[in-house]
Amino acid sequence: MTEAIRKPVCLLCGSEKSKHYKQIESFGHPVSYYLCLDCGFVYQNEAETIAKDDSFYEENYRTLYQDTEEPTAKDLRQQTLRAFDQAQFLQGNHLAPGNILDIGASSGLLLETFQHEFGAEVTGVEPGNAYRALAEERDIQMFSSLSDLLETNYKPFDLVTMMHVLEHLPDPLETLRKIRKELLASNGALLVEVPNFYAHESFELAHLSCFSPHSLKEILHQAGFEIQAFRKHGYPRSKTLKLYIEALARPIVGEAEPGKVKPEACVPLKRSLSVYWRKMMSRLRPKDTWLEV
Numbered sequence: 001m002t003e004a005i006r007k008p009v010c011l012l013c014g015s016e017k018s019k020h021y022k023q024i025e026s027f028g029h030p031v032s033y034y035l036c037l038d039c040g041f042v043y044q045n046e047a048e049t050i051a052k053d054d055s056f057y058e059e060n061y062r063t064l065y066q067d068t069e070e071p072t073a074k075d076l077r078q079q080t081l082r083a084f085d086q087a088q089f090l091q092g093n094h095l096a097p098g099n100i101l102d103i104g105a106s107s108g109l110l111l112e113t114f115q116h117e118f119g120a121e122v123t124g125v126e127p128g129n130a131y132r133a134l135a136e137e138r139d140i141q142m143f144s145s146l147s148d149l150l151e152t153n154y155k156p157f158d159l160v161t162m163m164h165v166l167e168h169l170p171d172p173l174e175t176l177r178k179i180r181k182e183l184l185a186s187n188g189a190l191l192v193e194v195p196n197f198y199a200h201e202s203f204e205l206a207h208l209s210c211f212s213p214h215s216l217k218e219i220l221h222q223a224g225f226e227i228q229a230f231r232k233h234g235y236p237r238s239k240t241l242k243l244y245i246e247a248l249a250r251p252i253v254g255e256a257e258p259g260k261v262k263p264e265a266c267v268p269l270k271r272s273l274s275v276y277w278r279k280m281m282s283r284l285r286p287k288d289t290w291l292e293v
């Protein structure tokens, strides 16, 4: 591969102007993060990361992260708590979807919960073979990839959910646009949650993007969505750290040009302060900061 092809390209604004920001080692692999000099986004170079390949998620991802391809009890417990919290968030925003798609559906716990809470029809996309098999055992219609689903005769969805998925994608903006144009009903809604770069560790092999509240809003805007509700929270992991950011968004009617990405200033400084705060909270209020799940 030539130098030119390997040049980092910002996953938010597409700029090639960047500086090397952070080098880490994650699961035995070197991982480089870049800071976009045009918009302030922090991301991995899509051309050099191993975490962009489909095969990575089919078998390797869970094995690397949990030493097993099967879901762990801790994992399932966390997912159950999260699922009920997400259902409450949607109910609090007056959503009662009848037809739901979860991208990155894992073992289907979120969909199973939504099936009960909303009486909804549910569909999932999950590349991990072991997790998808568990969801199928729950009688959930599952696909191994978005492109497989797109080839079927599906009905547009009232709600598409992506919990901790966007940060893994090599083309997050394109995927959001595809969801808006091809998967969502015109009055549908999108629910997205990602780790918060200003509270969560964020740097790890499979995280190609590091989202802040600003850049999550910005990527949704660029993809043609407007935000209906936005929150930062730590549930169920922490009472003191807002580890996650979440947006409920609606497709903007008509094809309005989103304009240029609004840059975010002082990203490295905000990150440094958040790392300091996290250390302080971990030391001063360890039990509230890292809850037993």
Ligand SMILES: [Zn+2]
Residues within 6 Å of the ligand: 010, 011, 012, 013, 014, 015, 036, 037, 038, 039, 040, 041
């Ligand atoms: Zn950028």
